[in-house]
Amino acid sequence: MTPIDGLALAREFGTPLHVIDREALLQNARTLKQAFERGYAPTEVYVSFKTNPVPQVLGLLYAEGIGAEVVSAFELWLAGELGIPTARTVVNGPGKRPEFIDRCAATGVRLFNVDSLGEVDRVGEAAARHGRELRLGCRVRPTRGWKNQFGLEPAQVLVAASRIRQHPLLRFEALQVQVGSNLADARSYVEAIRDLAALASQLRREAGVTLSTLDLGGGFGVPSVERMTRWEAAYSFLIPGETPHFLRTPPVQPIDAVAGIIGEALRKEFSAHSLPLPTLVVEPGRALLGEAQTLLIEVLDVKTFEGSTYAITTCGPSTGARPLLGERHPISLLGEPRARRRRYTLAGPLCTPADVFAEGVELPELKVGDVLAIAGAGAYFLSYESAWAFPRSAVVMVDAQGEARLIRRPESFEEMVARDLPGRSKP
Ligand SMILES: Cc1ncc(COP(=O)(O)O)c(C=O)c1O
Known part of the structure; x- marks a missing residue:
């Protein structure tokens, strides 16, 4: 870490002031990328643009071989302005607007993750308008853990497979999940890999689809930021001061250990179903930037x-x-x-x-x-x-x-x- 004179910076630039340590950023990027490349091959890393939308930061990460994960037409535009090719851009997000879908279909992207059954048809129509193939993933709602408004239930993914087939320019290539945020260890990823490998196997058996990619999203934790549990937030509201240890989140495992466990789980679960090993996509935000x-x-x-x-x-x-x-x-x-x-x-x-x-x-x-x-x-x-x-x-x-x-x-x-x-x- 670069020694930074915060007092001098506050005097020169005023506050609030966000101070980015360039070396720490590059070091994080290299450590994370190497950790995943060592843990599993082939791996592709994309930075979640919404985590920190400062163009120079995102440009620096791209120079380190990290692509763009975007959730809006603005972020897609920004990736283009930064010279990030659409082949290095992954698209996510609920309720994608027609103009966003249209821009993705016009250029093609590395992976377009649909968030609902209705979206499959909207994307298929856009692909047909532009006469261009689009590589599709389905965001899957985890069966345990982080449940929210995103994605399709596993049973809906099978319905999506037959809908996708009705659109000749859509290629169903991936499953995507986001299992949590600031996670301390690899447990949720291992559970997700087990469930997704089973779903991939079902897709091959029942829908004749063989997937090439597994996108595990982001969510990797960092040691200095402690997520407050709901219990802890309630306790600290009632009794200000130190919260007892049993209410606090456990220490974060280093990223190379997490990546190693993820790699092992992928090899084990996909081999158990006799499936070809997929390309691993990860979309960290916090672990790169926090x-x-x-x-x-x-x-x-x-x-x-x-x-x-x-x-x-x-x-x-x-x-x-x-x-x-x-x-x-x-x-x-x-x-x-x-x-x-x-x-x-x-x-x-x-x-x-x-x-x-x-x-x-x-x-x-x-x-x-x-x-x-x-x-x-x-x-x-x-x-x-x-x-x-x-x-x-x-x-x-x-x-x-x-x-x-x-x-x-x-x-x-x-x-x-x-x-x-x-x-x-x-x-
Ligand atoms: C689809 C998707 N990818 C990546 C991320 C980045 O997550 P994180 O900053 O926890 O790594 C998020 C964050 O919620 C997300 O929803």
């Missing part, structure tokens, strides 16, 4: 009521740090050590009670102007950033020599209203 970025915020005010001390800072969950509502990140005071410590409720600057992001955090005694660093802020922080009463923040990238370069300038007031039509209400 730990390469720090959010610097500044203390604007400190106030004590009825024994609780609040520190109001330049950024909160409503303006750019929303993940802090469900995740525990290391938060530290930059600068000289201080003897006295105190517990704080940390809040953003927005005039809403919902802008509190941590309760009972023990920190050195804070004063106005102090700079706090929130570590592991590279995944979903910038994605959730809003311009609610405050302009959106700047992003700098720091190179191996410690040189900082502005890669996204702070939003101006004029930019905040740039889309509004001119006009003045008459007195």
